[in-house]
Amino acid sequence: MTKKIFVISTFPIKNAQHGGQKRLKAIVDSYNANGFHVRHVAVFYKGYYSDYSESDIPLGSRYDPIVSQSPYTSDIVSGEAINLDLVVKKKLTKELLDFDPDIIDIHQPFIYLGLKSILNEIGHHYKLIYNSYNIEAPMKESILKGANLPIKDITICIEKIKNVEMDLTKNSDLSVGCTKQDVAVLKSYGAKTTVLAVNGINPIKTSKKELDYWKKKLVSRNIYRLIMFIGSAHPPNWTGFYNMVGKGLGFIPYDTRICLAGSIGDYFKNDIKDDNRSIYDATFWRRAFTVGRINDEGLGALIKLSDIIILPITEGGGSNLKTAEAILANKKVVTTQYGLRSFEWYNTFPNLWIANDSENFRRSINDALVAPFRQRTDQENHKAASVTWEHSLKELINAVKNL
Amino acid sequence: MSKIIYIDLTDLEQWHGIHGGTQRVVYGVAKEFFSDKDSNFDVRFMSYNEKRNSFFESSFEPIIKRVEEAGRVTDDIKVAESFEQKIKNALSPYIPPNIKQNKQAKFLLSKILVTTKSIKHKTSILKTISLHKQPKLIPIDFEKDDIVLVMGKPWDNIKIQDKLIEEHYKKKFKLVQLVYDLVIPFNPQLHHPSIFKQYTQNMFEAVSNSDLLLAISENTRNDILKFANLLAIQPPEIRVIRLGDNIKTKNDPQCPDTRIIQPFVASIGTIEIRKNYTELYYAYKLGLEKGLDLPQLVIIGSKGWLSDDIQYLIDNDPVLKDKLFILNNVGDNSLAWVYKNCSFAIYPSMYEGWGLPVAEILANGKFCIASHSSSIPEIAGDLIEYFSPYDTNQCLSLILKYYNNTSLLRKKETDIIQKYKITSWHDTYKAISSVI
Structure with a gap:
């Protein structure tokens, strides 16, 4: 029987531009090419992306003041909105239940900030994949320090990211790293199974x-x-x-x-x-x-x-x-x-x-x-x-x- | 076979009116190249034609004729006194060079003038502001062994520098450019904002692409190196050459204004923020407030960027009235009279690439008190005295020191006459010829 994979991220993949979008699109394409039945949903801050699909859940202008206060944490805001924003929660839950996947493939840990509660509420039986793109806590720390945010806010934020990274790694059936170093960190976080999937590209085409x-x-x-x-x-x-x-x-x-x-x-x-x-x-x-x-x-x-x-x-x-x-x-x-x-x-x-x-x-x-x-x-x-x-x-x- | 050297005359061809510092340099050096019949070079002249975006052969003869026949002083004043020229002079400092070269803007300016004057005047204005018409344009086909010498103001139009470098890349001739200063990139507060971009871009290309740079002072040389270092440019060879400071006048020197009463002190240079005449204004106000006896101070210079405030202050201060005033349109002959007859000169500039008025006053055997900034101390070392361009008290006390002590002033003048070595434009020409 065809496995069904529900892929979820904090950015859409329509007209993929940045590295993260391209990686996710390649994975989704690859799942499709290998016979999996795939549905992708993005919960994302609309101010950063103009292209998205119908099934995606954009966070509209209500989120402008929140994101503008801390422009480098829109992924955290999106992840938390999954549980805190009732409209988002309802829509995502419906998508999930309607699709009824075998596997949920979570891209980057931020999604899990809100998704974990939904999964607990519906008593999930899905296999989980954690698709990491980086070890996020140290990278985010460096970005936020570069943006001169208050140290206290940075500490709280980084603590939150590190906890969710570790929690998701432990709870996932498969953890995916982009580099050998990342895979080693995921193992140290208690990953059950790991796999290395380095970044690649599509063949360069021109006319x-x-x-x-x-x-x-x-x-x-x-x-x-x-x-x-x-x-x-x-x-x-x-x-x-x-x-x-x-x-x-x-x-x-x-x-x-x-x-x-x-x-x-x-x-x-x-x-x-x-x-x-x-x-x-x-x-x-x-x-x-x-x-x-x-x-x-x-x-x-x-x-x-x-x-x-x-x-x-x-x-x-x-x-x-x-x-x-x-x-x-x-x-x-x-x-x-x-x-x-x-x-x-x-x-x-x-x-x-x-x-x-x-x-x-x-x-x-x-x-x-x-x-x-x-x-x-x-x-x-x-x-x-x-x-x-x-x-x-x-x-x-x-x-x-x-x- | 002697090497061909092309000297760029783009500025001089387009320039009408009293020569500023840049035009004096181009004219002084080009004239020497033109006149030296024993030169090792095959001397040719060129200018840039924007319409065709190309360099064409040019001739120095019409320029030399125009300048020499005019005798500079009388004709320049006549032009300056005309109604049209007054409008042009008043508007000029506020029109960025790129706008000045814009055909539509030029057309608009001519329309404004046309509506205010008769047909006769209209004709003369258009004649004044139009480019010199070349009877026949002969394009230059540069060759590898040629030398191209640029001493003018290509920063007025970045297309000139771009075309120059494009040709340089293709033909591999030796590109030599004279650098006056980097005041604008390093001290943007001292100039109108509109010129910053084009000036800095021009300097970026000149420093990046020239084979040899001629700096007019050690200070400018150091600024070029600093500029190159900041922008990761591998600088070319830089040679410092000293500018001529002898003013030759054809007519008898004439007093430029009846208000001048000897003994008086002179301060010479364009009326603009950088020249720091505000310090002199404050020094005089301070001196008068203290009840001190001060010499008459005559400031001589054309109107430059953002000069209205200080011009207004000085023009309209009833207390200073004949004690301190500005003369805006003074030609070389009148300037020569000032050099000859003033007690001494004051030069309070905040930053210079050289400081030609200081050199010229010394060449006339007169003493000067000057700002200690940038290149100025290179001109005469301890032959003159210095003050901070930001210290009004220091400036005032030096004015009083030499105003009240004639014997000290005479001693200084004797020192200057004995020790100051005048640099002729021929010397400058020889120096340039020996390094290119």
Whole structure:
């Protein structure tokens, strides 16, 4: 009989943009492709997402004041709303009961803040999967400290996250980690069964139309060399960029630009305005441009036309979709060692520069710009292809089949 | 075969009226290149045409003719006194350079003027504000061994710098640019906000892409290095060259205003926040409040950014009236009279790339008390005395010290005449020629 999986998260997956959305969508697609009957419901703060499905449960403007007070905790707010907001609770309970799943797959621990009460109330008999994306407590602590929130509030918040992470891990039949390190932590939290499902990507696709469009556009702007930075507007992404690349882009040659793709581009556009009277703001966009959230074929074209992909990653848990994308793209890559976590095998590949401080990182970009491109061996090509979701989710699918 | 050097004349071609500091430098150096028949270079001139976004051959002869024949002083004053020019002068400080170059804005300005004056005047205004028409535009095909020397104000239009670098990348010629200062990026409070972005962007490209930078002082050199360091730019070679400080005048020097009574003290420089005339105003108010006898102080400078407040204060203070006043339109010949006849000069500027008026007063054998800020002490070391641009008491006491002690002033002047080495524009030209 076909197993039914009810997947629940604090973000929708329609028109997936950020890393979390892409991972979740890949898992849902993979479940479907492997014959499971899947329903996904997102309980999420509407202010952050404009695209969502009918079955999703958006938290509307009533939540604006709550989220605006603490913009980095909307996931906690969403998780708690499942039990505290009676409209949300009723709708989710109905979805759950109507679908009557065999398995509930919980993405990130925040959902469990409210879902646990519902499950207790309905006397659940479902198998639980905890799909972690990071070890959330330490990462959230770093984000909240960076946002200069009061220490007391941070302590309460982190305590709450750590408790729910541990509680959910203990109560789940299967706990999923993105990195070996995360899996080890889940085990230490008392996980019954664990599986490693590193992040992967879909094969990079593009079209002649997009390629022609971008080729023409770049040449018209005297851009002959392109450096890609792809990411979502997630604090570790801009922190890493500022730490490793910086706002002073004078080391980038005149005919070269950094292309900021994904919502990180929107973040920079908002953060660095060339009308601000700062030497950094006035000059940053002389060597960078943003394409923001771009369609897959457009992004594929830019990746194909690029010379270098940079991974200035200095913090954040999980493994990185950006890293997988860079490996599959077969371009020159400048990264931190941290950016290669879960992909340590890539260390020995050609066209790779690893730098762990800003001066070396910038120098590596310049070195990479002028270095000749070296071809991969067949073995390396084969290994690089393993970063696709199809490969990276194999173990997870087998484990779910065996639940 | 001698190397071709292209000297950019874009600013001078478009400039009408009294030469400011930048135009003096471009004119002074270009004239020397133009006149040296034994030069090691094949000297050519160029200018940027925005409509075609390209560089074209230019000629220095019409410029030299215009400046020399005008004798600067008389014609400049005539232009300044005309109705149209008064409107232009009044509006100019408040129109950002990018707007000035905007055709629609220029058209609008001409419409405003047209409605206020006769057809005869209209014709003259349009003539004044229109670009010089080139009879035939000959595009420049730069080659690898060429040298391009830019000393003007490409920051007025970032397209000039962009085109220059685009050509530089393609043709690989040697790009040499003169850097006056980085006051705007580092002291944005001292300039109108509208110029910050284009100036900083221009400097970013100039420092990133030039093969050689000529700094007009050690202070500017240090500021370039600081700027490069902050923006992760690998700076090119930087050589410090000293600007000419000899003013040549064709006509007999003339007193610029009948209110001037000797002995008087002069302060020279554009009327703008950075020049810090507010300190002089307060020093004089303080001195008068204390009942002190002060010399007449004449401030000479064109109106610059945000100068209305201090101009209004000084123009309308009945207590100061003939004791302290501003002259806005003074040509080089009248300036030469001031240099020759003043007791000494005061230069209270908050920040400079060099401080040409200090050098010029010394070249005229006169003493100066000056702000100790930025590049100013490089000009004459201990030949002059310094005060803080933020200390009114210190400034006042130095004015009194030299006003009340003629023998000390004479001794200082003797020192200056004996020890101050005048730099001619020929010296500047030689210095530039030797490093490019």
